Amino acid sequence: MDSLSSKFQLPADWDWQKLENVCEIISGKNQSKVINPDGIYPIYGSSGIFGYADEYLCNEGTTVVGRKGTINSPLFVKTKFWNVDTAFGLSAKENYDNKLLYYFCLSFNFHKLDKSTTIPSLAKRDLLAIDIPLPPKPTQQAIVSKVEELFSELDKGIENLHTAQQQLKTYRQSVLKWAFEGKLTNENIKAGELPKGWKWVVLGEVSKVSGGLTKNAKRQTLKLQLPFLRVANVYFNCLDLEEMHTIGINESEVERVKLAKDDLLFVEGNGSIEQIGRAALWNGAIDNCVHQNHLIKSRLSKEVVPKYALYFFCSKLGRDKIKEQANSTSGLHTLSLGKISKLQLPLSPIEEQHNMVQAIESRLSVADKMEECIIQSLQQAEALRQSILKKAFEGKLIS
Secondary structure, eight states, rough: OOOOHHHHHHOOOOOOEEGGGEEEEEEOOOOOTBBOOOOOOEEEEEEEEEEEEEEBOOTTEEEEEEEEEEOOOOOHHHHBBEEEEEEEEEOOOOOOOOOHHHHHHHOGGGGGGOSSSSSBBBBBBHHTTTTEEEHHHHHHHHHHHHHHHHHHHHHHHHHHHHHHHHHHHHHHHHHHHHHHHTTTTTOOOOTOOTTTEEEEEEEHHEEEEEEOOOOOOGGGGOOOOEEEGGGGGEETEEEOOSSEEEEEHHHHHHHHBBBHHHHHHHEOSSSSSTTOEEEEOOOSSSSTTTTTTTTEEEEEEETTTTHHHHHHHHHHHHHHHHHHHHOOSOOOBBOOOHHHOOOEEEOOHHHHHHHHHHHHHHHHHHHHHHHHHHHHEEEEEHHHHHHHHHHHHHHOOOO
Protein backbone atom coordinates (compact mmCIF):
# COMPACT_ATOMS: atom_id res chain seq x y z
CA MET A 1 0.00 0.00 0.00
CA ASP A 2 1.24 3.52 -0.81
CA SER A 3 0.38 5.77 2.13
CA LEU A 4 0.68 9.13 0.38
CA SER A 5 -2.42 11.23 1.13
CA SER A 6 -2.87 12.14 -2.53
CA LYS A 7 -3.54 8.51 -3.45
CA PHE A 8 -7.05 8.06 -2.00
CA GLN A 9 -9.83 9.80 -0.09
CA LEU A 10 -10.18 8.99 3.60
CA PRO A 11 -13.53 8.71 5.46
CA ALA A 12 -14.82 12.05 6.75
CA ASP A 13 -13.84 11.47 10.37
CA TRP A 14 -10.32 10.23 9.52
CA ASP A 15 -7.22 12.38 9.12
CA TRP A 16 -3.76 12.14 7.57
CA GLN A 17 -0.79 12.46 9.90
CA LYS A 18 2.95 12.09 9.67
CA LEU A 19 4.30 8.99 11.36
CA GLU A 20 6.18 11.19 13.87
CA ASN A 21 2.82 12.39 15.21
CA VAL A 22 1.50 8.90 15.98
CA CYS A 23 4.58 7.01 17.16
CA GLU A 24 8.03 7.28 18.68
CA ILE A 25 10.95 5.61 16.95
CA ILE A 26 13.44 4.04 19.35
CA SER A 27 16.88 3.55 17.79
CA GLY A 28 18.54 0.27 18.68
CA LYS A 29 21.86 -0.08 20.47
CA ASN A 30 24.70 -2.59 20.44
CA GLN A 31 23.83 -5.45 22.76
CA SER A 32 27.34 -6.52 23.77
CA LYS A 33 27.18 -4.89 27.24
CA VAL A 34 23.72 -6.16 28.17
CA ILE A 35 23.58 -9.62 26.62
CA ASN A 36 23.14 -12.39 29.19
CA PRO A 37 21.98 -15.98 28.61
CA ASP A 38 19.96 -15.68 31.83
CA GLY A 39 18.51 -12.26 30.94
CA ILE A 40 14.75 -11.74 31.09
CA TYR A 41 14.36 -9.40 28.12
CA PRO A 42 14.67 -10.73 24.54
CA ILE A 43 17.11 -9.06 22.16
CA TYR A 44 15.46 -8.40 18.80
CA GLY A 45 16.91 -7.79 15.39
CA SER A 46 14.90 -7.48 12.20
CA SER A 47 14.79 -11.29 11.85
CA GLY A 48 13.69 -12.08 15.40
CA ILE A 49 15.24 -13.02 18.75
CA PHE A 50 18.92 -13.91 18.94
CA GLY A 51 19.67 -13.49 22.65
CA TYR A 52 18.54 -12.12 26.00
CA ALA A 53 19.48 -9.06 28.04
CA ASP A 54 19.30 -7.63 31.56
CA GLU A 55 17.89 -4.32 30.26
CA TYR A 56 15.28 -3.19 27.75
CA LEU A 57 14.82 -0.26 25.37
CA CYS A 58 11.26 -0.82 24.10
CA ASN A 59 7.99 -1.38 25.92
CA GLU A 60 5.33 -4.00 25.23
CA GLY A 61 3.45 -3.64 21.96
CA THR A 62 6.34 -2.15 19.99
CA THR A 63 6.86 -2.96 16.30
CA VAL A 64 10.36 -3.87 15.11
CA VAL A 65 11.38 -2.55 11.68
CA GLY A 66 14.83 -3.29 10.28
CA ARG A 67 17.18 -0.34 9.87
CA LYS A 68 19.65 -2.38 7.79
CA GLY A 69 19.40 -5.67 5.94
CA THR A 70 15.86 -7.03 6.36
CA ILE A 71 13.86 -3.78 6.21
CA ASN A 72 10.46 -4.99 5.00
CA SER A 73 9.47 -7.66 7.54
CA PRO A 74 7.97 -5.92 10.61
CA LEU A 75 7.60 -7.85 13.88
CA PHE A 76 5.11 -7.16 16.68
CA VAL A 77 6.58 -7.78 20.15
CA LYS A 78 4.26 -8.27 23.14
CA THR A 79 6.98 -7.99 25.82
CA LYS A 80 9.62 -5.44 26.80
CA PHE A 81 12.78 -5.97 24.74
CA TRP A 82 16.17 -4.66 23.65
CA ASN A 83 16.54 -3.80 19.96
CA VAL A 84 19.95 -3.99 18.30
CA ASP A 85 21.51 -1.14 16.36
CA THR A 86 20.28 -2.48 13.01
CA ALA A 87 16.61 -2.35 14.06
CA PHE A 88 14.16 0.41 14.97
CA GLY A 89 11.40 0.09 17.55
CA LEU A 90 8.15 1.88 16.59
CA SER A 91 6.06 2.58 19.69
CA ALA A 92 2.57 4.08 19.21
CA LYS A 93 1.57 7.28 21.02
CA GLU A 94 -1.73 7.65 22.89
CA ASN A 95 -3.59 8.65 19.74
CA TYR A 96 -2.79 5.39 17.90
CA ASP A 97 -3.38 1.72 18.63
CA ASN A 98 -0.07 -0.14 18.80
CA LYS A 99 -1.43 -3.20 16.93
CA LEU A 100 -2.88 -0.96 14.20
CA LEU A 101 0.56 0.63 13.83
CA TYR A 102 2.01 -2.85 13.30
CA TYR A 103 -0.61 -3.62 10.64
CA PHE A 104 0.21 -0.34 8.92
CA CYS A 105 3.88 -1.34 8.86
CA LEU A 106 2.88 -4.71 7.35
CA SER A 107 1.02 -2.87 4.60
CA PHE A 108 3.75 -0.35 3.86
CA ASN A 109 6.53 -1.02 1.34
CA PHE A 110 9.66 0.16 3.18
CA HIS A 111 11.81 -0.63 0.15
CA LYS A 112 10.49 2.66 -1.32
CA LEU A 113 12.54 4.52 1.27
CA ASP A 114 15.76 2.57 0.66
CA LYS A 115 18.36 4.89 -0.87
CA SER A 116 21.34 2.57 -0.46
CA THR A 117 23.24 0.97 -3.31
CA THR A 118 24.43 -2.10 -1.38
CA ILE A 119 22.75 -3.31 1.85
CA PRO A 120 19.08 -2.20 2.14
CA SER A 121 18.78 0.52 4.81
CA LEU A 122 16.32 3.03 6.25
CA ALA A 123 16.85 6.51 7.70
CA LYS A 124 14.89 7.59 10.79
CA ARG A 125 13.97 10.96 9.22
CA ASP A 126 12.41 9.20 6.22
CA LEU A 127 10.31 6.97 8.49
CA LEU A 128 9.06 9.93 10.51
CA ALA A 129 7.90 11.64 7.28
CA ILE A 130 5.64 8.75 6.19
CA ASP A 131 1.96 9.69 5.77
CA ILE A 132 -0.34 7.47 7.83
CA PRO A 133 -4.17 7.41 8.08
CA LEU A 134 -5.48 8.36 11.53
CA PRO A 135 -8.97 6.96 12.29
CA PRO A 136 -10.84 7.80 15.51
CA LYS A 137 -9.64 5.67 18.43
CA PRO A 138 -12.80 3.47 18.65
CA THR A 139 -12.57 2.87 14.90
CA GLN A 140 -8.91 1.86 15.26
CA GLN A 141 -9.83 -0.85 17.75
CA ALA A 142 -12.67 -2.08 15.53
CA ILE A 143 -10.28 -2.28 12.54
CA VAL A 144 -7.75 -4.27 14.58
CA SER A 145 -10.47 -6.72 15.69
CA LYS A 146 -11.69 -7.20 12.11
CA VAL A 147 -8.17 -7.63 10.70
CA GLU A 148 -7.33 -10.22 13.36
CA GLU A 149 -10.56 -12.10 12.70
CA LEU A 150 -9.85 -12.26 8.96
CA PHE A 151 -6.16 -13.06 9.47
CA SER A 152 -7.08 -15.89 11.84
CA GLU A 153 -9.23 -17.50 9.14
CA LEU A 154 -6.54 -16.90 6.54
CA ASP A 155 -3.83 -18.42 8.75
CA LYS A 156 -5.94 -21.56 9.26
CA GLY A 157 -6.18 -21.94 5.50
CA ILE A 158 -2.44 -21.40 5.09
CA GLU A 159 -1.74 -23.96 7.82
CA ASN A 160 -3.89 -26.49 5.95
CA LEU A 161 -1.97 -25.76 2.74
CA HIS A 162 1.38 -26.31 4.49
CA THR A 163 0.02 -29.57 5.93
CA ALA A 164 -0.94 -30.66 2.43
CA GLN A 165 2.58 -29.80 1.23
CA GLN A 166 4.06 -31.99 3.95
CA GLN A 167 1.68 -34.81 3.03
CA LEU A 168 2.81 -34.58 -0.60
CA LYS A 169 6.43 -34.80 0.53
CA THR A 170 5.57 -37.95 2.49
CA TYR A 171 3.65 -39.36 -0.49
CA ARG A 172 6.63 -38.80 -2.83
CA GLN A 173 8.89 -40.73 -0.48
CA SER A 174 6.26 -43.49 -0.19
CA VAL A 175 6.18 -43.82 -3.99
CA LEU A 176 9.97 -44.24 -4.08
CA LYS A 177 9.85 -46.69 -1.18
CA TRP A 178 7.22 -48.85 -2.93
CA ALA A 179 9.23 -48.67 -6.16
CA PHE A 180 12.47 -49.99 -4.70
CA GLU A 181 10.68 -52.63 -2.69
CA GLY A 182 9.35 -53.83 -6.05
CA LYS A 183 5.74 -53.11 -5.07
CA LEU A 184 5.00 -50.70 -7.91
CA THR A 185 5.48 -53.50 -10.42
CA ASN A 186 4.70 -56.54 -8.21
CA GLU A 187 2.21 -56.24 -5.35
CA ASN A 188 2.99 -59.73 -3.94
CA ILE A 189 6.53 -58.99 -2.80
CA LYS A 190 7.24 -59.82 0.85
CA ALA A 191 8.67 -57.07 3.04
CA GLY A 192 12.46 -57.11 3.25
CA GLU A 193 12.93 -59.37 0.20
CA LEU A 194 14.21 -58.40 -3.21
CA PRO A 195 11.87 -59.38 -6.07
CA LYS A 196 12.89 -62.28 -8.27
CA GLY A 197 15.52 -61.25 -10.82
CA TRP A 198 16.78 -58.34 -8.70
CA LYS A 199 20.24 -58.18 -7.13
CA TRP A 200 22.28 -55.80 -5.02
CA VAL A 201 25.26 -54.26 -6.84
CA VAL A 202 27.71 -51.52 -5.95
CA LEU A 203 27.87 -48.43 -8.11
CA GLY A 204 31.48 -49.07 -9.07
CA GLU A 205 30.42 -52.34 -10.75
CA VAL A 206 27.84 -50.70 -13.02
CA SER A 207 29.37 -47.27 -13.67
CA LYS A 208 32.61 -45.38 -14.10
CA VAL A 209 33.09 -43.11 -11.09
CA SER A 210 35.36 -40.07 -11.49
CA GLY A 211 36.18 -36.70 -9.96
CA GLY A 212 36.38 -33.19 -11.39
CA LEU A 213 38.64 -30.15 -11.59
CA THR A 214 40.22 -28.37 -8.64
CA LYS A 215 39.92 -24.61 -9.00
CA ASN A 216 43.13 -22.59 -8.57
CA ALA A 217 44.65 -19.29 -9.70
CA LYS A 218 46.75 -20.92 -12.43
CA ARG A 219 43.62 -21.97 -14.31
CA GLN A 220 42.73 -18.32 -14.98
CA THR A 221 45.72 -18.07 -17.31
CA LEU A 222 44.91 -21.12 -19.43
CA LYS A 223 43.76 -20.49 -22.99
CA LEU A 224 40.92 -23.03 -23.01
CA GLN A 225 38.04 -21.81 -20.80
CA LEU A 226 34.93 -24.02 -20.45
CA PRO A 227 31.59 -23.85 -18.58
CA PHE A 228 32.08 -25.17 -15.04
CA LEU A 229 29.42 -26.98 -12.98
CA ARG A 230 29.75 -26.35 -9.23
CA VAL A 231 28.15 -27.71 -6.05
CA ALA A 232 25.94 -24.59 -6.02
CA ASN A 233 24.34 -25.79 -9.28
CA VAL A 234 23.33 -29.26 -8.05
CA TYR A 235 20.32 -30.02 -5.84
CA PHE A 236 18.12 -33.07 -5.21
CA ASN A 237 16.97 -34.17 -8.68
CA CYS A 238 17.40 -30.58 -9.85
CA LEU A 239 19.99 -28.43 -11.60
CA ASP A 240 20.15 -24.64 -11.25
CA LEU A 241 22.09 -23.38 -14.28
CA GLU A 242 21.25 -19.67 -14.05
CA GLU A 243 24.66 -18.72 -12.68
CA MET A 244 27.38 -20.63 -14.48
CA HIS A 245 31.11 -20.01 -14.10
CA THR A 246 33.97 -20.88 -16.43
CA ILE A 247 37.33 -22.50 -15.68
CA GLY A 248 40.65 -22.88 -17.45
CA ILE A 249 41.44 -26.43 -18.49
CA ASN A 250 44.24 -28.32 -20.22
CA GLU A 251 43.33 -30.27 -23.35
CA SER A 252 44.55 -33.44 -21.67
CA GLU A 253 41.95 -33.04 -18.89
CA VAL A 254 38.87 -32.56 -21.06
CA GLU A 255 37.97 -36.19 -21.67
CA ARG A 256 38.06 -37.03 -17.94
CA VAL A 257 35.93 -34.13 -16.66
CA LYS A 258 33.60 -33.33 -19.55
CA LEU A 259 29.97 -34.08 -18.72
CA ALA A 260 27.75 -36.28 -20.88
CA LYS A 261 23.96 -36.34 -20.78
CA ASP A 262 22.61 -38.59 -18.00
CA ASP A 263 25.81 -38.56 -15.95
CA LEU A 264 24.77 -39.08 -12.33
CA LEU A 265 26.26 -36.38 -10.08
CA PHE A 266 26.79 -36.51 -6.31
CA VAL A 267 27.71 -33.61 -4.05
CA GLU A 268 30.86 -34.73 -2.25
CA GLY A 269 30.62 -32.85 1.05
CA ASN A 270 28.29 -30.62 3.03
CA GLY A 271 28.01 -29.38 6.60
CA SER A 272 24.62 -31.06 6.90
CA ILE A 273 24.27 -34.84 6.75
CA GLU A 274 20.85 -34.27 5.16
CA GLN A 275 22.45 -32.47 2.19
CA ILE A 276 25.56 -34.55 1.61
CA GLY A 277 25.43 -36.74 -1.48
CA ARG A 278 22.47 -34.95 -3.00
CA ALA A 279 22.15 -36.26 -6.53
CA ALA A 280 20.98 -35.10 -9.95
CA LEU A 281 21.38 -36.12 -13.59
CA TRP A 282 23.27 -33.91 -16.01
CA ASN A 283 20.72 -32.80 -18.63
CA GLY A 284 23.14 -31.85 -21.42
CA ALA A 285 21.80 -28.28 -21.51
CA ILE A 286 25.27 -26.71 -21.89
CA ASP A 287 27.80 -27.94 -24.44
CA ASN A 288 31.35 -28.79 -23.37
CA CYS A 289 30.53 -28.40 -19.69
CA VAL A 290 33.00 -29.73 -17.10
CA HIS A 291 32.60 -30.19 -13.34
CA GLN A 292 34.46 -29.30 -10.16
CA ASN A 293 36.22 -31.78 -7.89
CA HIS A 294 33.50 -31.53 -5.20
CA LEU A 295 31.03 -33.11 -7.62
CA ILE A 296 31.56 -36.83 -8.15
CA LYS A 297 30.40 -38.20 -11.49
CA SER A 298 29.00 -41.68 -12.10
CA ARG A 299 28.70 -42.61 -15.78
CA LEU A 300 26.32 -45.56 -15.76
CA SER A 301 26.62 -48.66 -17.92
CA LYS A 302 23.84 -49.75 -20.27
CA GLU A 303 22.41 -52.16 -17.70
CA VAL A 304 21.23 -49.22 -15.53
CA VAL A 305 18.54 -46.72 -16.54
CA PRO A 306 19.90 -43.33 -15.32
CA LYS A 307 16.59 -42.13 -13.83
CA TYR A 308 16.19 -45.47 -12.05
CA ALA A 309 19.51 -44.91 -10.26
CA LEU A 310 18.69 -41.26 -9.56
CA TYR A 311 15.31 -42.05 -8.01
CA PHE A 312 16.89 -44.71 -5.82
CA PHE A 313 19.48 -42.30 -4.43
CA CYS A 314 16.71 -39.75 -3.81
CA SER A 315 14.66 -42.32 -1.88
CA LYS A 316 14.99 -42.80 1.89
CA LEU A 317 16.68 -46.18 1.39
CA GLY A 318 19.15 -44.67 -1.09
CA ARG A 319 19.80 -41.71 1.21
CA ASP A 320 20.47 -44.12 4.07
CA LYS A 321 23.06 -45.92 1.91
CA ILE A 322 24.74 -42.57 1.19
CA LYS A 323 24.74 -41.58 4.89
CA GLU A 324 26.30 -44.92 5.84
CA GLN A 325 29.19 -44.26 3.49
CA ALA A 326 29.50 -40.59 4.54
CA ASN A 327 29.89 -41.37 8.26
CA SER A 328 33.43 -41.18 9.61
CA THR A 329 35.22 -41.62 12.92
CA SER A 330 36.17 -37.91 12.92
CA GLY A 331 32.52 -36.87 13.01
CA LEU A 332 32.77 -35.08 9.64
CA HIS A 333 30.46 -36.22 6.87
CA THR A 334 32.36 -36.71 3.64
CA LEU A 335 32.19 -38.69 0.44
CA SER A 336 34.98 -39.71 -1.91
CA LEU A 337 35.39 -41.56 -5.18
CA GLY A 338 35.90 -44.78 -3.22
CA LYS A 339 32.83 -44.26 -1.07
CA ILE A 340 30.62 -43.41 -4.05
CA SER A 341 31.92 -46.51 -5.84
CA LYS A 342 30.81 -48.63 -2.85
CA LEU A 343 27.22 -47.28 -2.79
CA GLN A 344 24.73 -50.14 -3.02
CA LEU A 345 21.97 -50.18 -5.63
CA PRO A 346 19.15 -52.76 -5.97
CA LEU A 347 19.29 -53.64 -9.67
CA SER A 348 16.22 -54.97 -11.44
CA PRO A 349 16.05 -56.23 -15.06
CA ILE A 350 16.36 -53.39 -17.57
CA GLU A 351 12.75 -53.62 -18.81
CA GLU A 352 11.47 -53.49 -15.26
CA GLN A 353 13.65 -50.42 -14.60
CA HIS A 354 11.94 -48.62 -17.49
CA ASN A 355 8.52 -49.65 -16.15
CA MET A 356 9.42 -48.48 -12.66
CA VAL A 357 10.61 -45.08 -13.88
CA GLN A 358 7.36 -44.66 -15.81
CA ALA A 359 5.29 -45.70 -12.77
CA ILE A 360 7.23 -43.36 -10.47
CA GLU A 361 6.96 -40.39 -12.81
CA SER A 362 3.24 -40.82 -13.43
CA ARG A 363 2.63 -40.63 -9.68
CA LEU A 364 5.11 -37.84 -9.02
CA SER A 365 3.62 -35.84 -11.88
CA VAL A 366 0.25 -35.82 -10.12
CA ALA A 367 1.96 -34.74 -6.89
CA ASP A 368 3.81 -31.96 -8.74
CA LYS A 369 0.55 -30.59 -10.17
CA MET A 370 -0.99 -30.60 -6.70
CA GLU A 371 2.11 -28.81 -5.37
CA GLU A 372 1.74 -26.14 -8.06
CA CYS A 373 -1.87 -25.57 -6.97
CA ILE A 374 -0.80 -25.28 -3.33
CA ILE A 375 1.94 -22.77 -4.17
CA GLN A 376 -0.53 -20.73 -6.21
CA SER A 377 -2.99 -20.80 -3.31
CA LEU A 378 -0.30 -19.63 -0.88
CA GLN A 379 0.52 -16.74 -3.20
CA GLN A 380 -3.16 -15.86 -3.41
CA ALA A 381 -3.39 -15.99 0.40
CA GLU A 382 -0.58 -13.46 0.71
CA ALA A 383 -2.26 -11.23 -1.88
CA LEU A 384 -5.50 -11.49 0.12
CA ARG A 385 -3.62 -10.48 3.28
CA GLN A 386 -2.38 -7.35 1.56
CA SER A 387 -5.87 -6.66 0.20
CA ILE A 388 -7.30 -6.83 3.74
CA LEU A 389 -4.68 -4.35 4.97
CA LYS A 390 -5.28 -2.02 2.02
CA LYS A 391 -9.00 -1.90 2.72
CA ALA A 392 -8.33 -1.41 6.43
CA PHE A 393 -6.32 1.77 5.88
CA GLU A 394 -8.66 3.08 3.18
CA GLY A 395 -11.53 2.89 5.66
CA LYS A 396 -13.32 0.18 3.65
CA LEU A 397 -12.92 -2.83 5.95
CA ILE A 398 -15.63 -1.93 8.46
CA SER A 399 -18.82 0.05 8.03
